[in-house]
Amino acid sequence: MLRRMIRLALALTMVMGALTGGLLATAGPARADECYxxxxxxxxxxxxxxxxxxxxxxAGHAAYGEVMAVDGAFGPATKAAVTRFQQAYGLPADGIAGAQTFARIYALQDPDCTPAHFTYAELNKCNSDWSGGAVGAATAKANGLRTLWKLEALRHAMGDVPLTVTSGFRSYSCNSAVGGASNSRHLYGDAADLVGSPSLCRLAQQARYHGFGGIFGPGYPDHNDHTHVDGRTARSWSAPDCGV
Structure with missing residues (x-):
């Protein structure tokens, strides 16, 4: 917590320097954290x-039902997501990522690039090296990072209430041990099963606004005790007890 407060103070200092020096046209080279x-x-x-x-x-601030591409091209969907991120954190919402937007990200970001309220360990309780799934270890971990940032957006939208990941990445052996489907998205590192302070239905309903193509919750077979979200690109939602 102390480290995050120090990082936030440094990020705010960077923004104030940009404001007083008229440097908002460029992000500035000042290093704000240990990640990026x-x-x-x-x-x-x-x-x-x-x-x-x-x-x-x-990407967790995508439009309703949208799974935003992470392709390195700043198109309309990215501009809209940046705008929503800015709105979510009380910044000027112009869809341009400059010093204030980056400062907010730095304040949310831990040294390993994970967001403030989630860790790799929470998403990977199977093994430490992300191996043995449907994709290579590096891809599974990269998918995991994207999932964690979407969860951060979901958490913030719900009032920064605690969310608990009960299952994330699984190798084939881990997936078999828990009786997971043979084509489970958990094998790709882009899925999370959630419980937490909000109701499972509220989780399923809100997840529609945060870049998740797969959402399954109460009323869907074997999902009455958690809400599942994942990053598949073809929308597949089913939580009948929640109107999803």
């Missing part, structure tokens, strides 16, 4: 690895 630092302001029409890094962090 943006070196330029990003806006529609731009592309590059820095756009990809931004997309990972704002």
């Amino acid at each position: 630092t943006w070196g330029r302001t990003l806006s529609a029409g731009m592309s590059g690895s820095d756009v990809t890094e931004l997309q990972i962090r704002v």
